Amino acid sequence: MSARRGAWRVTRGLPRRRARLARLPATAVAMVALPAAARAGTPMYYLKTFGAKGNVSVPLLWGLLGLSVFVILAVSILVVIGIARGRRVRAGPPGMILPVGRSSGAMPWIYGGLVASAVALIGFASWTIAVMATIDQPGRPAAFTIEVTGQQWWWQARYVDPKNPSREFVTANELHIPVGKPVHIKLVSRDVIHSFWVPALSGKTDVIPGQVNETWLEADRKGVYRGQCAEYCGAQHAHMAFRVFADAPDDFAKWWNHELQPAPQPAASAKLVALGEQQFVLRCGACHAVRGTSAGGDRGPDLTHLMDRTSIAAVTLPNTIGHLSGWIADPQQNKPGAKMPNLDISGPELTAIRTYLATLK
Structure with missing residues (x-):
C-alpha cells in the first residue's frame, strides 16, 4: 500500500515537472531578449552591469571565461589527436628493458605550449x-558617504553629509543613491564576517568585525538593484539581502530631505494610533528607534519611515499590512533564528501597534 502511494505521489508530480522543464528554454530566451532596464531588476544578475564599476569588470569576466573554454577545447582536441596517432608498443617478455627515447617533433609542441601559456597568463594578469x-x-570625488553596518541578519545604513552633520540619518536594508554620482561606502560588522555585494553595480567587499573596509557604488541609470550578503554568516544568511534604489538626482534630494523628518505625530482624534505609539515604545522601543518619539533602541532597524520601504526583514517579506502583522506577531516563524524575539503580543496590542506603524511614512 505504501509503495503504491509513493508511486502515485511521484507520478502526480511528473506533469508539473515536465511543464516546468518545457518552460525553461522559453524563459532563458526571454531573459536574453529583455531590455537592459528590465534586466536591471533581475535578482543577482551580474553578466550585465549598470554602473561605471561593473562596466569595467564584466569584460574581464567574459575574457577569462573565453580563455577557459578555449583551453579546455584545445587540450581535449590534442588529447584525442594524441590517442589516435599514438604508437602501440607490444609487451615484451618479463624483465625486458624498454629503451627510452624522445619522439621527433614533440619538443616544439611543449615549447609552443609554454610560450602560449606564459603570454596568456601575463596578458590576463x-x-x-x-x-x-x-x-x-x-573617477571623481564621491558625492557623500554611507556607513553600512552588517549584522545578523540585516543592514543598517547611516547617510553622512560631509558638510552638515545635522543632515545625517539612519535607515535600514534599502539604500538610495543618485544616478550618475559615485557614492562612498564604509563597511563595518557588529558581529561576524559578512560580505557586501550588489552584482549589477559592484563586486564583493568583506565586512569584518573590528575593521573598516571601503568600496563605492555608481549607477548609470535608474532602477532597483538587489544586494546580498555573500559570506555565510549563520542560519538566515540567505535572508540577509538589501536593495539599492538608483534615483534621479532631484528625486534623491527629495528622498533625503524626507528622511530627515521625524515621524508624524498622531492626530488628537486618532486614539488608536496614539495607543499604538505607546505600545510600540513599551514593547519595541528598546530595540527599534523612531525619531521624534522616546523609542531609541539600536539593536534593530530604525523605523522612522518604515512605510516608505518596499520590504521588511531584510527583503525577506514585502512591506504590506498583512506581512507586517505576521512579522510582529511571530518573527521566528518567518525568519527562524532572527534576533527579534516573539513578544506574545495580544490581538488588541497588535492591532494598535500595526495601526501606528502604518502612519510612519
Missing part, C-alpha cells in the same frame, strides 16, 4: 591589475 586599479577609486 596585466588586464586584471589594470581593472583593479581602475575600480579601486571612482
Whole structure:
C-alpha cells in the first residue's frame, strides 16, 4: 500500500515537472531578449552591469571565461589527436628493458605550449591589475558617504553629509543613491564576517568585525538593484539581502530631505494610533528607534519611515499590512533564528501597534 502511494505521489508530480522543464528554454530566451532596464531588476544578475564599476569588470569576466573554454577545447582536441596517432608498443617478455627515447617533433609542441601559456597568463594578469586599479577609486570625488553596518541578519545604513552633520540619518536594508554620482561606502560588522555585494553595480567587499573596509557604488541609470550578503554568516544568511534604489538626482534630494523628518505625530482624534505609539515604545522601543518619539533602541532597524520601504526583514517579506502583522506577531516563524524575539503580543496590542506603524511614512 505504501509503495503504491509513493508511486502515485511521484507520478502526480511528473506533469508539473515536465511543464516546468518545457518552460525553461522559453524563459532563458526571454531573459536574453529583455531590455537592459528590465534586466536591471533581475535578482543577482551580474553578466550585465549598470554602473561605471561593473562596466569595467564584466569584460574581464567574459575574457577569462573565453580563455577557459578555449583551453579546455584545445587540450581535449590534442588529447584525442594524441590517442589516435599514438604508437602501440607490444609487451615484451618479463624483465625486458624498454629503451627510452624522445619522439621527433614533440619538443616544439611543449615549447609552443609554454610560450602560449606564459603570454596568456601575463596578458590576463596585466588586464586584471589594470581593472583593479581602475575600480579601486571612482573617477571623481564621491558625492557623500554611507556607513553600512552588517549584522545578523540585516543592514543598517547611516547617510553622512560631509558638510552638515545635522543632515545625517539612519535607515535600514534599502539604500538610495543618485544616478550618475559615485557614492562612498564604509563597511563595518557588529558581529561576524559578512560580505557586501550588489552584482549589477559592484563586486564583493568583506565586512569584518573590528575593521573598516571601503568600496563605492555608481549607477548609470535608474532602477532597483538587489544586494546580498555573500559570506555565510549563520542560519538566515540567505535572508540577509538589501536593495539599492538608483534615483534621479532631484528625486534623491527629495528622498533625503524626507528622511530627515521625524515621524508624524498622531492626530488628537486618532486614539488608536496614539495607543499604538505607546505600545510600540513599551514593547519595541528598546530595540527599534523612531525619531521624534522616546523609542531609541539600536539593536534593530530604525523605523522612522518604515512605510516608505518596499520590504521588511531584510527583503525577506514585502512591506504590506498583512506581512507586517505576521512579522510582529511571530518573527521566528518567518525568519527562524532572527534576533527579534516573539513578544506574545495580544490581538488588541497588535492591532494598535500595526495601526501606528502604518502612519510612519
